[in-house]
Amino acid sequence: AQSVAQPEDQVNVAEGNPLTVKCTYSVSGNPYLFWYVQYPNRGLQFLLKYITGDNLVKGSYGFEAEFNKSQTSFHLKKPSALVSDSALYFCAVRGDGGSQGNLIFGKGTKLSVKP
Amino acid sequence: EPEVTQTPSHQVTQMGQEVILRCVPISNHLYFYWYRQILGQKVEFLVSFYNNEISEKSEIFDDQFSVERPDGSNFTLKIRSTKLEDSAMYFCASSEAGLPEQFFGPGTRLTVL
Numbered sequence: 001a002q003s004v005a006q007p008e009d010q011v012n013v014a015e016g017n018p019l020t021v022k023c024t025y026s027v028s029g030n031p032y033l034f035w036y037v038q039y040p041n042r043g044l045q046f047l048l049k050y051i052t053g054d055n056l057v058k059g060s061y062g063f064e065a066e067f068n069k070s071q072t073s074f075h076l077k078k079p080s081a082l083v084s085d086s087a088l089y090f091c092a093v094r095g096d097g098g099s100q101g102n103l104i105f106g107k108g109t110k111l112s113v114k115p
Numbered sequence: 116e117p118e119v120t121q122t123p124s125h126q127v128t129q130m131g132q133e134v135i136l137r138c139v140p141i142s143n144h145l146y147f148y149w150y151r152q153i154l155g156q157k158v159e160f161l162v163s164f165y166n167n168e169i170s171e172k173s174e175i176f177d178d179q180f181s182v183e184r185p186d187g188s189n190f191t192l193k194i195r196s197t198k199l200e201d202s203a204m205y206f207c208a209s210s211e212a213g214l215p216e217q218f219f220g221p222g223t224r225l226t227v228l
Binding site for chain 2: 032034036041042043044045046049051090092094101102103104105106107108
């Protein structure tokens with residue numbers, strides 16, 4: 001069965017410090033991996049994706065994510081957190097990696113960045 | 116920047132009533148989706164739609180649900196006879212042909228009393 005795990009319900013970081021939000025996945029075939037962010041009363045906003053190629057992908061707002069095939073992980077990172085990064089972050093994987101199919105989401109991780 | 120829009124933002128209905136949730140996908144996108152998020156739970160896929168037909172649906176998407184693209188811009192989700200457990204945030208999404216990332220609307224919060 002295909003699944004996404006985000007092991008942390010909440011991550012707390014001080015402003016200016018690096019942040020990591022963890023994600024592991026299980027999927028048949030090659031994964032298409034995504035990160036989305038949700039601010040209060042807003043929809044899911046696309047941050048970045050991994051399809052193929054370089055394991056380190058860069059996205060919006062200074063975020064990046066590292067694909068690790070052996071560990072089946074796709075952790076979200078940012079070198080220097082901002083208070084405005086505080087939001088709910090969702091990792092997602094494409095169902096079969098080969099078609100324009102549905103996304104399978106993790107349960108989300110709440111990021112709290114304190115001044 | 117083009118966005119997916121959804122109306123209404125909040126819908127309250129009585130159990131057994133029909134509701135229609137509306138979405139306007141990004142204009143050059145060809146693939147459309149509905150997802151839902153029950154409070155405190157994961158975002159779950161309901162259905163995908165392409166070329167005027169359902170291309171994939173989950174087991175949640177039973178006979179009570181239907182989707183339609185009534186014109187060139189709108190994409191609707193109908194729930195025929197709502198149940199209490201249909202209370203959730205419903206997200207519409209769309210994607211461009213050949214690109215895997217989906218762009219989501221702000222959601223419609225459905226409350227079934």
